[in-house]
Amino acid sequence: MTIRLLAFTRRGYDLARRIAAEVGGEASRCGEEGSLARWTEEQVSQAEALVFVGAAGIAVRAMAPHVRSKASDPAVLVVDETGRYVIPILSGHLGGANALARQIAASIGGQAVITTATDLNGVFSVDLWARAQNCTVLEPQRIRTVSAPLLAGETVAFESDYPVSGTVPDGLTPGKNGGFSVSLFPAGDSRLHLVPRIVSLGVGCKKDTPREDIEAAFSRLLANSGLCPASVVQVCTIRQKGSEPGLLAFCDGHGWPLRTFSAQELADLPGRFSSSDFVAQTVGVDNVCERSAVLGSGGTLLIPKQAGGGVTLAAAAAPYHPDWRWQDV
Numbered sequence: 001m002t003i004r005l006l007a008f009t010r011r012g013y014d015l016a017r018r019i020a021a022e023v024g025g026e027a028s029r030c031g032e033e034g035s036l037a038r039w040t041e042e043q044v045s046q047a048e049a050l051v052f053v054g055a056a057g058i059a060v061r062a063m064a065p066h067v068r069s070k071a072s073d074p075a076v077l078v079v080d081e082t083g084r085y086v087i088p089i090l091s092g093h094l095g096g097a098n099a100l101a102r103q104i105a106a107s108i109g110g111q112a113v114i115t116t117a118t119d120l121n122g123v124f125s126v127d128l129w130a131r132a133q134n135c136t137v138l139e140p141q142r143i144r145t146v147s148a149p150l151l152a153g154e155t156v157a158f159e160s161d162y163p164v165s166g167t168v169p170d171g172l173t174p175g176k177n178g179g180f181s182v183s184l185f186p187a188g189d190s191r192l193h194l195v196p197r198i199v200s201l202g203v204g205c206k207k208d209t210p211r212e213d214i215e216a217a218f219s220r221l222l223a224n225s226g227l228c229p230a231s232v233v234q235v236c237t238i239r240q241k242g243s244e245p246g247l248l249a250f251c252d253g254h255g256w257p258l259r260t261f262s263a264q265e266l267a268d269l270p271g272r273f274s275s276s277d278f279v280a281q282t283v284g285v286d287n288v289c290e291r292s293a294v295l296g297s298g299g300t301l302l303i304p305k306q307a308g309g310g311v312t313l314a315a316a317a318a319p320y321h322p323d324w325r326w327q328d329v
Helices: 010-023 036-046 056-066 097-108 117-121 126-132 140-151 211-225 245-254 263-267 277-283 289-297
Strands: 003-007 026-029 049-053 075-079 085-090 135-137 156-160 172-174 180-182 192-196 199-205 232-238 258-261 300-308 311-317
Touching: 003 010, 003 036, 010 026, 010 049, 010 075, 010 097, 036 049, 036 056, 049 056, 049 097, 056 075, 056 085, 075 097, 085 097, 117 140, 126 135, 126 140, 126 192, 140 156, 140 192, 199 211, 199 245, 199 289, 211 245, 211 300, 211 311, 232 245, 232 289, 245 258, 258 289, 263 289, 289 300, 289 311
Parallel strands: 003 026, 003 049, 049 075, 156 172, 156 180, 180 192, 199 232, 232 258
Antiparallel strands: 075 085, 135 192, 199 311, 300 311
16 A cells, blocks of 8 residues: 655654554655645555544645545545544544544554544444455445445345355345445446456557557447456556557556556466457467456456457456455455
């Protein structure tokens, strides 16, 4: 977790550096390394967690222009300069602020001040569970449709395309009516949809293929398969294509790393894949998109080769074994 800490006094700065040494991170002092507004603006886009060592009001005013959504806001915490209280104020679950508060409090002998209702009542937290199980929450505004009934002592239905090991938490029951679902292919219904981040996208393309053509091919793949783009974690291809400007721009636009493999690594991968003599003569292996997707994921082919516009795409999913743990994971 990328953590940045900002203090306002000498005593606070000493504590910030202590926290950084204990849990990781980088400590700064306001005034010495730029203004509060400038520091906050820079770190909101760069860090996963911002820790203000000082008054809560300062943190609230600094963050106010940058608050967008619980799905995208970084974890934001306040620690008083004596180290007595550690207070998460933004992204307690999805951003990990509550867990970080507990970690910081334990490291400095302080008290984590947790205010989220599910934590206080010991009720299953679907957004905390999603974070623990490596899922994207597609509709964060629907989290309350799961949490509110559970807090009221009601039952909530869930459905998962994957077996979930462990004891089912109180209040949850298998079913399709309302509640939430776990799937790479979320249905267009009113449930809260959780999407595992386990898919590798394999790409083959002609030399100098523009980003727009790859985007168009990707849109077709999504439309034809129903795959949720939030499930993709990386793009994979053969090493010869690793410097293609269009492919690099495509990856950068989606925030995905590009992973490449040699022709020999792809050829040595066991399994049945689409085969092309032309591709074999051109790059030294009979298939790029399917083989690279499977090799990159370490799993199985999910969507076979789709070709068009000089671009071939395939998708593979890594093994996924969720369990019912959600606290302190």
